[in-house]
Amino acid sequence: MSFYVTTPIYYVNAAPHLGHAYTSIAADVLARHHRMRGEETFFLTGVDEHGEPVTLAAAAAGVSPQELVDANAERFRALTGMLELSNDFFIRTTDADHKRLVAEFLQRVYDNGHVYEGFYEGWYCPRCADFKTESEIGPGNSCPIHLIELVRERERTWFFRLSAFQERLERLYAERPDFVMPVHAFNEVRSFVAQGLVDISLTRQALSWGVAVPWAPDHTFYVWFDALLNYVTALGYARPGESLERLWPAQLQLIGKDISKFHAIYWPALLMAGGMEPPCQLFVHGFLLGPDEAKMSKSRGNVLDPFSIIESHGADALRHYLFREVTFGQDGPVSQEGFQARYDAELANEYGNLASRTLNMLGRYCDGRVPAVATDERLRAQFAGLFARVDELLARAEISAALEEIWQHVRRLNRYVEENAPWALARDPAARERLTEVLASLAEGLRAVTVALLPYMPLRTAVLLDALGAGEHTERTFGASGWGRPVSAIAPLFPRSA
């Protein structure tokens, strides 16, 4: 069983922001979860370096496109480290191997008869790098995403015969009701296709910053085709011995809702044209909004800086916040104040405090060992379905719902401490047996929620599992349990903010 998960590749026209971090963390949570289940996992992310978004930004900065992409690609790569992403490869579309494989793939599409020469005239958003259809144009010929005026493009081009794939796409959607999740995103895609597909530009003559077209060297490939193909080209050179057959079709491709047309329509059509299978599933998530409820973006100046949050509170805290605050799949606002409130209430207090209390009591009352006694039957029953439920939710990429499920168990453990008041039991020699049962149950419950939280907060959970004396392998996987192991004290996991 293999699990191949991807993020979009991000434009390097500016520095990375929280929106980029968001999709990447989501993919990382899923990749870590599937690895923990013992599946052969491949997690791909990277950057999109060609096309107008980059050319325009380079011109504005007075540097060459290559200089701009080299500098900014490193900032995106640095973010993957800071976010603790476990990606197996970081693709750059300026990689020589990627460019070679794009040209090969699109030559095949040409040889298969899906390309013809023509003249394009229409409205274009240089920031989206998108040829807009009538239904996608905002008031006053504007881009509804970037709120800038669209440009009238008139140029000779080689068209990709997208219209010829209308029926095959409709059949794909009908046969695979979970091809695009959530359903509301799928419905939008289907109604767009139902309006009738038109052929789209595959090449650009006006733009030299891109992959040269083998049959028309004065053209470069339209940046979206070059970019989409990263998901298959990467498998051709990411690591020695890797094969497309082993990992393609990808199980899951995560995207934001701004790019569903490209991924749910152009992408499967392009793959079919090249003789390949479409991916198994696309998951379309919503936007992180600024406190002003507008899409977070640099041009609107409403961004929450991931770098500064990580510096002050660590990557785990940011990862936890994003999926607690905004239900994955929907839009929602995030803010510095919101972050602070959740950090204090949930991480410092509910979880961090539970961890310190449990370890301290094990130290004080049980000689620093998890007592080798049976656990509380009632608590055990309440934890029995946790792993299965998390598994089931994450299989559908319901990252927030799975985290909520885990968090309910963190809260259950806090109530268990209050209900049983181990410090009071400790004062009564006749209650010794109950005390050991309560503390063994707490240790086991804490281990279980911490294992379930591993994919979300890989750093602090590892510290806590060490302190809990969890064994290297089995006790860090779903379901396993261990008794009689020594525990150790630790500094607060999530120190209270000053």
Ligand code: MSP
């Ligand atoms: N380069 C293209 C994608 C090519 S994929 C073959 C692109 N890049 S982008 O830099 O604009 O990033 C787009 C992705 O970043 C979105 O689809 C989404 O995953 C993420 N986000 C950017 N801003 C976002 C928010 N404000 N909120 C959530 N995610 C956002 O489009």
